[in-house]
Amino acid sequence: MTTVRTLATVAEAVSERGHVLGGGTLLMREVNYRPETVTEILRITDASLKEIRIEMSRITLGAGVTMAAVAARAELAALAPSARSVGGPAIRNMATVGGNLFAPHPYGDFAAALLALDARVHWAGGREEEIESFLAGRDRASGLVTAVSFVPPARGGFRFRKVSRTKPKGVSLMSIAANLTLSGSRVERARIAFGAMGPTPLRAKAAETALEGKTLDEAGIARALTVATDGLAPPDDALASSWYRDRVAPVHLSRLLLERS
Amino acid sequence: MAQTPVRFTLNGRETGLFVEEAANLLDVLRRGAGDISPKYGCGQGTCGACTVLIDGAPHLGCLTLAATVEGREVRTTGGMADGPGLTALQTAFMEGFAAQCGFCTPGMLMAAKALLDRNPQPTRDEVIEAISGNLCRCTGYEPIVDAILAASGQRGAA
Ligand SMILES: Cc1cc2nc3c(=O)[nH]c(=O)nc-3n(C[C@H](O)[C@H](O)[C@H](O)COP(=O)(O)OP(=O)(O)OC[C@H]3O[C@@H](n4cnc5c(N)ncnc54)[C@H](O)[C@@H]3O)c2cc1C
Ligand code: FES
Ligand code: FES
Numbered sequence: 001m002t003t004v005r006t007l008a009t010v011a012e013a014v015s016e017r018g019h020v021l022g023g024g025t026l027l028m029r030e031v032n033y034r035p036e037t038v039t040e041i042l043r044i045t046d047a048s049l050k051e052i053r054i055e056m057s058r059i060t061l062g063a064g065v066t067m068a069a070v071a072a073r074a075e076l077a078a079l080a081p082s083a084r085s086v087g088g089p090a091i092r093n094m095a096t097v098g099g100n101l102f103a104p105h106p107y108g109d110f111a112a113a114l115l116a117l118d119a120r121v122h123w124a125g126g127r128e129e130e131i132e133s134f135l136a137g138r139d140r141a142s143g144l145v146t147a148v149s150f151v152p153p154a155r156g157g158f159r160f161r162k163v164s165r166t167k168p169k170g171v172s173l174m175s176i177a178a179n180l181t182l183s184g185s186r187v188e189r190a191r192i193a194f195g196a197m198g199p200t201p202l203r204a205k206a207a208e209t210a211l212e213g214k215t216l217d218e219a220g221i222a223r224a225l226t227v228a229t230d231g232l233a234p235p236d237d238a239l240a241s242s243w244y245r246d247r248v249a250p251v252h253l254s255r256l257l258l259e260r261s
Numbered sequence: 262m263a264q265t266p267v268r269f270t271l272n273g274r275e276t277g278l279f280v281e282e283a284a285n286l287l288d289v290l291r292r293g294a295g296d297i298s299p300k301y302g303c304g305q306g307t308c309g310a311c312t313v314l315i316d317g318a319p320h321l322g323c324l325t326l327a328a329t330v331e332g333r334e335v336r337t338t339g340g341m342a343d344g345p346g347l348t349a350l351q352t353a354f355m356e357g358f359a360a361q362c363g364f365c366t367p368g369m370l371m372a373a374k375a376l377l378d379r380n381p382q383p384t385r386d387e388v389i390e391a392i393s394g395n396l397c398r399c400t401g402y403e404p405i406v407d408a409i410l411a412a413s414g415q416r417g418a419a
Binding site: 001003023031033035038088089091094169 | 282
């Protein structure tokens with residue numbers, strides 16, 4: 001284990017071979033069960049990783065901010081349902097924003113919400129990356145994510161729902177996040193992201209396009225529902241088959257879109 | 262493996278130990294500090310039997326890197342009352358048959374304590390939410406939920 005106290009000295013430590021420790025809810029499982037795969041744990045204690053910065057035009061969440069901390073902030077109320085959907089209370093006190101970005105299927109419910117928000121991922125050293133390209137390349141990436149940032153969603157424009165077999169805590173069959181810019185009941189711009197419907201959270205781009213310009217009612221969303229899973233790659237796992245995920249996704253998307261905000 | 266020192270308070274008592282660098286807190290409490298009240302159920306976050314309070318908030322001992330509790334306050338069921346003067350929560354568990362085999366009980370008590378310390382009059386749904394990360398294979402949960410409500414002075418509350 002190496003403790004790195006400031007971001008200034010982090011770059012070389014990370015690039016060598018270390019595994020960055022967030023809350024440890026996934027990494028410590030590896031340590032407990034496959035210790036040979038974790039040769040070096042990097043603990044970064046720089047306080048900026050825990051910062052939440054709320055500005056009019058942009059919200060920045062440090063990579064070390066926990067799900068519990070997100071859920072507790074009044075200004076982040078739109079994100080609270082996605083933060084609260086992760087694990088149980090103890091997990092949420094530990095699980096970080098940064099760790100969720102790297103969490104493999106079926107995890108990544110909060111990352112799905114960030115994807116619908118078009119978040120930017122900030123790397124130590126100053127590089128920034130769109131979350132979509134981050135997710136596509138995350139398995140090959142090495143480095144420290146310091147924060148994510150996004151434009152605050154319009155009031156009532158952000159919706160999230162997680163589908164699981166056990167309540168209140170259960171792993172995702174899927175999670176869906178939608179970030180809609182509405183003018184009256186007309187959808188001007190739509191971002192729809194699914195969690196647990198592919199190797200990483202993925203955007204439902206065909207559905208987004210089909211929704212734009214339409215009204216948010218049964219007739220208006222019909223086309224989006226028929227293409228809801230285009231471009232997704234729902235996996236088979238112990239909880240649901242790919243077939244089942246593909247069939248029920250439009251039903252859950254419809255409930256999310258027609259939910260009154 | 263290299264050892265590293267860690268100091269924290271365990272149930273109010275200053276504690277200092279040398280731990281393996283990658284050791285988890287559960288192991289360190291049980292083997293290093295001799296507090297066997299938190300249980301090892303799964304080692305992967307699923308069961309909640311290892312739940313302890315760190316600075317008052319529930320955490321999973323098995324997934325907490327021990328070195329991260331440096332300077333912090335750790336509480337376990339081992340620090341709850343023993344003998345005749347049990348706390349209201351412990352008494353409610355005992356009287357309500359909320360413990361059968363007892364393996365989940367230390368984790369349940371910690372999760373419940375964290376809830377009641379923050380929210381002394383929780384609703385039934387809030388209790389269910391608070392113990393949602395803790396598995397019990399014996400009781401079917403209802404006696405546990407009832408006991409926590411009873412401890413909050415809301416016996417049989419809806
Ligand atoms: C019982 C249980 C239930 C769970 N339920 C859910 C759930 O419902 N939904 C869900 O989405 N997830 C769930 N998870 C998975 C996990 O808890 C979350 O995804 C969590 O957000 C991971 O964050 P962490 O800080 O614990 O990650 P860690 O375990 O600390 O790290 C995970 C990975 O990310 C890397 N990493 C972490 N931070 C950074 C960083 N800043 N820069 C670069 N790399 C980094 C680590 O090196 C590691 O490879 C669950 C886990 C458990 C054990
Ligand atoms: S032993 Fe920690 S959650 Fe099961
Ligand atoms: S009493 Fe046996 S697991 Fe809960």
